[in-house]
Amino acid sequence: MQEFLELLGNVVPSLLQGTVVTLQLAAVSLALGVAIGLPAGLGRVYGPRWLQRVIGVYITVFQGTPLLIQLFMVYYGLPDVGITFSRFAAAYLTLGLNSGAYQAEYLRGALQSVGEGQMTAARAIGMSKGQAIRSIILPQALRLVLPTWSNEAIAMLKYTAVVFLIAVPDLMGQAKIMAAKYFAPIAIYMIVAVFYLVLVGIAYLILRQVERRAQIPGLTGEVE
Amino acid sequence: MTTDPILRLENVHKSFGETHVLKGVSLTIQPRDVVVLVGPSGTGKSTLLRCINLLSPPTQGKIWLEEQEITAPGVNQDKVRQRIGMVFQDFNLFTHLTALGNVMVGLTRVRKMNKKEAYDLAMLELDRVGLVDRADHYPAQLSGGQKQRVAIARALGMDPHVMLFDEPTSALDPELTGEVLEVMQQLGQEGMTMMVVSHEMGFARRVASRIVFMEGGYIVEEGPPDQMFDAPRNERTREFLNKISSFEDNGQGE
Numbered sequence A: 001m002q003e004f005l006e007l008l009g010n011v012v013p014s015l016l017q018g019t020v021v022t023l024q025l026a027a028v029s030l031a032l033g034v035a036i037g038l039p040a041g042l043g044r045v046y047g048p049r050w051l052q053r054v055i056g057v058y059i060t061v062f063q064g065t066p067l068l069i070q071l072f073m074v075y076y077g078l079p080d081v082g083i084t085f086s087r088f089a090a091a092y093l094t095l096g097l098n099s100g101a102y103q104a105e106y107l108r109g110a111l112q113s114v115g116e117g118q119m120t121a122a123r124a125i126g127m128s129k130g131q132a133i134r135s136i137i138l139p140q141a142l143r144l145v146l147p148t149w150s151n152e153a154i155a156m157l158k159y160t161a162v163v164f165l166i167a168v169p170d171l172m173g174q175a176k177i178m179a180a181k182y183f184a185p186i187a188i189y190m191i192v193a194v195f196y197l198v199l200v201g202i203a204y205l206i207l208r209q210v211e212r213r214a215q216i217p218g219l220t221g222e223v224e
Numbered sequence B: 001m002t003t004d005p006i007l008r009l010e011n012v013h014k015s016f017g018e019t020h021v022l023k024g025v026s027l028t029i030q031p032r033d034v035v036v037l038v039g040p041s042g043t044g045k046s047t048l049l050r051c052i053n054l055l056s057p058p059t060q061g062k063i064w065l066e067e068q069e070i071t072a073p074g075v076n077q078d079k080v081r082q083r084i085g086m087v088f089q090d091f092n093l094f095t096h097l098t099a100l101g102n103v104m105v106g107l108t109r110v111r112k113m114n115k116k117e118a119y120d121l122a123m124l125e126l127d128r129v130g131l132v133d134r135a136d137h138y139p140a141q142l143s144g145g146q147k148q149r150v151a152i153a154r155a156l157g158m159d160p161h162v163m164l165f166d167e168p169t170s171a172l173d174p175e176l177t178g179e180v181l182e183v184m185q186q187l188g189q190e191g192m193t194m195m196v197v198s199h200e201m202g203f204a205r206r207v208a209s210r211i212v213f214m215e216g217g218y219i220v221e222e223g224p225p226d227q228m229f230d231a232p233r234n235e236r237t238r239e240f241l242n243k244i245s246s247f248e249d250n251g252q253g254e
């Protein structure tokens, strides 16, 4: 017990540093994912044919291949064609592009499940297609997609762990360093698992609140 | 007194691929007319309304709204739709907006009013349909009849010159149709030009200035209610109106 507490005292400062990096990675990647996924989802549904195809290919590639390979391609592959990224830039970019593909696909589903009648009614009062999408369809689709995006956000907290493989010092990266330094991999990975659990738990609680706020009264049961 | 027609259809055709739905419909509607359009299911009544407000433009033929030919190339269709209100069978209220929001959104986004103006006018329109006290309710919190009245208020907010109704009471429980028909009757009395697809024959007798009977993509016969109900020229008109009138007498009407 004494020993464990001592270990804890030794590793926690580094793990906290790693936690900050992990949170940063998750936040920036998700923001990037929204910035990519939102227009990509819209373009996939409402864009011209060629654009729908291009976005379809992007989504298929990023959903259909392992995240780790995507990361290696960006960090080790792209320099071969003269594009070089720092570790962090490569991590943000890969996670952002990956998340963007998923978010686009989820948004597509949400956009398509907003009833045809909503668009018809919006056009009938003289809205252009763009206005109708902006003021009527998208606000409803975003509410529909929110629970799925929350799950994506939570998953992202854990996906970020792959970046230690390109030596980004995130929570996982710090765990690896500490495990080697103190020769106690099992204990340390268990501590790290608890860290992830706490992060995910907090994220879950926050996102549930956001979802509740966004609920439409009467539609999914009363909000008190 | 002769007036210029508010709506004029000339030989309107509509096909969906191979399916020829409207096969040459010509119709003239004067200001303050209340035209009730009847006909068997699948005849093209909804299609005709959607042609008129260009939600699905005719494949052939011409339509004039007041002095403008709205089927001409280069016409701003969004502007045209602003002048033609439409009310749907299944309401199509914007589910994420309150009753007030449903009426306001067109005022702020399309008519570019500021919040205050839009709010005032929206409340006025909700008052017209008797729903001021439901202004902050969401569609899911309203009864069918209330939803349809909000939908009418939403359309009225755009200050339409003509209102199209596509079976506005068909999706309602029988005890809720009255409140919607009342609002429509009041609109008619205020002088709103209306074209109503409906099989509410009581309403048609009371409110319609003209009844149009459509079948198989054609207008078979049209005339004032008295003539259409009591002395139709066409055998099919008589059969059809008899049938739906007797349904209604038995309390089974839509």
Ligand SMILES: Nc1ncnc2c1ncn2[C@@H]1O[C@H](COP(=O)(O)OP(=O)(O)OP(=O)(O)O)[C@@H](O)[C@H]1O
Residues within 6 Å of the ligand: B016, B019, B021, B039, B040, B041, B042, B043, B044, B045, B046, B047, B048
């Ligand atoms: N978008 C479309 N694509 C293909 N066919 C269509 C489309 N819209 C309508 N139709 C066809 O046009 C015909 C007329 O349909 P419409 O809805 O106008 O009839 P209606 O007179 O309104 O009937 P109801 O009383 O059942 O509402 C139907 O055969 C229908 O299948």
Ligand SMILES: [Mg+2]
Residues within 6 Å of the ligand: B045, B046, B047, B166, B167
């Ligand atoms: Mg119809």
